[in-house]
Amino acid sequence: MKNRDIGVIDPWGSTSIESYEKLFEEFGIQRIDRLVDLIPERPSFIRRGIIFGHRDFERIVEAVVKKQSFAVMSGIKPTGPLHVGTILTLREIVFFQKLGATAFYCIADIEAYEDNGIPFEESERIALDNLIDALALGLDPSRAYIYRQSKENLVKDLAFIFARGVTLATIEAIYGVRHMGLYMSALIQAGDILLPQLKEFGGPKPTVVPVGVDQDPHIRLCRDLAHKFREKFGFIPPSATYHKIIRGLDGSPKMSKRNPMSYFTLTEDIESIEYKLRNAFTGGRATAKEQRRLGGEPEKCPIYELYKFFFIEDDDKLLDIYLKCKNGEILCGEDKEFAVEVVTSFIKEHQRKRSMNVDKAREILGLL
Numbered sequence: 001m002k003n004r005d006i007g008v009i010d011p012w013g014s015t016s017i018e019s020y021e022k023l024f025e026e027f028g029i030q031r032i033d034r035l036v037d038l039i040p041e042r043p044s045f046i047r048r049g050i051i052f053g054h055r056d057f058e059r060i061v062e063a064v065v066k067k068q069s070f071a072v073m074s075g076i077k078p079t080g081p082l083h084v085g086t087i088l089t090l091r092e093i094v095f096f097q098k099l100g101a102t103a104f105y106c107i108a109d110i111e112a113y114e115d116n117g118i119p120f121e122e123s124e125r126i127a128l129d130n131l132i133d134a135l136a137l138g139l140d141p142s143r144a145y146i147y148r149q150s151k152e153n154l155v156k157d158l159a160f161i162f163a164r165g166v167t168l169a170t171i172e173a174i175y176g177v178r179h180m181g182l183y184m185s186a187l188i189q190a191g192d193i194l195l196p197q198l199k200e201f202g203g204p205k206p207t208v209v210p211v212g213v214d215q216d217p218h219i220r221l222c223r224d225l226a227h228k229f230r231e232k233f234g235f236i237p238p239s240a241t242y243h244k245i246i247r248g249l250d251g252s253p254k255m256s257k258r259n260p261m262s263y264f265t266l267t268e269d270i271e272s273i274e275y276k277l278r279n280a281f282t283g284g285r286a287t288a289k290e291q292r293r294l295g296g297e298p299e300k301c302p303i304y305e306l307y308k309f310f311f312i313e314d315d316d317k318l319l320d321i322y323l324k325c326k327n328g329e330i331l332c333g334e335d336k337e338f339a340v341e342v343v344t345s346f347i348k349e350h351q352r353k354r355s356m357n358v359d360k361a362r363e364i365l366g367l368l
């Protein structure tokens, strides 16, 4: 489903964003540009505009600068092995942890049931696998509260309380007409986002939620609830950063589980990843001759996006590939072999780190 000219963004669907500009105009997401210089140690996802927008991020910058307590809240819906796109959210959580945040990492098993029909016993097994990835990507469990929605009564209690603050008309305006379970899971997510501000976790504090822009409806609902229940809990409306959505390897606007050729997972066989990369859509021309004459189109190329989003941290190296592509100095076949080398060496190293984090993940989830 397209996003119907941005009328409603569907956080549970396959919304594709055709114009980030419209998000600024229609939903009041703010541009992050003018705050970038205030953020210490800017990783590539900030330098390159992959995080492009925010709500109230000034509050987080201030907390970092003044060394005040703040939280980063995010999580994962356990529906299967983590695909390459989720690296970004996990790197953002780790980044904010390094800036001083306490991380709240939610395993959204209620949402996995409501949206995908995955029973809790199965999502527990998947969550373990996902958590191993998160630890391998640098999540520091000593400065994180990691929990399952279905087991966290404080979150469920908040959802019940929040239900008094939302009418059916409001929730339909945000999400469109969906089954009641999804509306309930949206209230649970609001509970997740505001959990760090309960007195059990030290009380109100700035909280940043790094998300793909398709998750903005949850942020809007939660900020509205934070205002409504401010008197009772003292909530500070949560801040959010928004990242762009990486396109699928098949050239589609978004990686989708419905098409395995559009993505690969962090636990996938190396041969399978190589096959997908070699068969990926590119921004190349119809013939080698034409590409040498006209140059490629890295702006449309999923291989280039993989470099830009995840796999090439060095800006000079990325620029070199961009220019060589634009000038027709490299052809896609040759560049895909380079992509295979870069991506598979990352995945091999990641899979090695995973093997060192299995027991830790089991211990965190109480599965030892």
Ligand code: SF4
Binding pocket: 282, 283, 284, 296, 297, 298, 301, 302, 303, 304, 325, 326, 330, 331, 332, 333, 335, 336
């Ligand atoms: S040369 Fe590389 S970056 Fe350029 S279009 Fe081909 S695969 Fe993409």
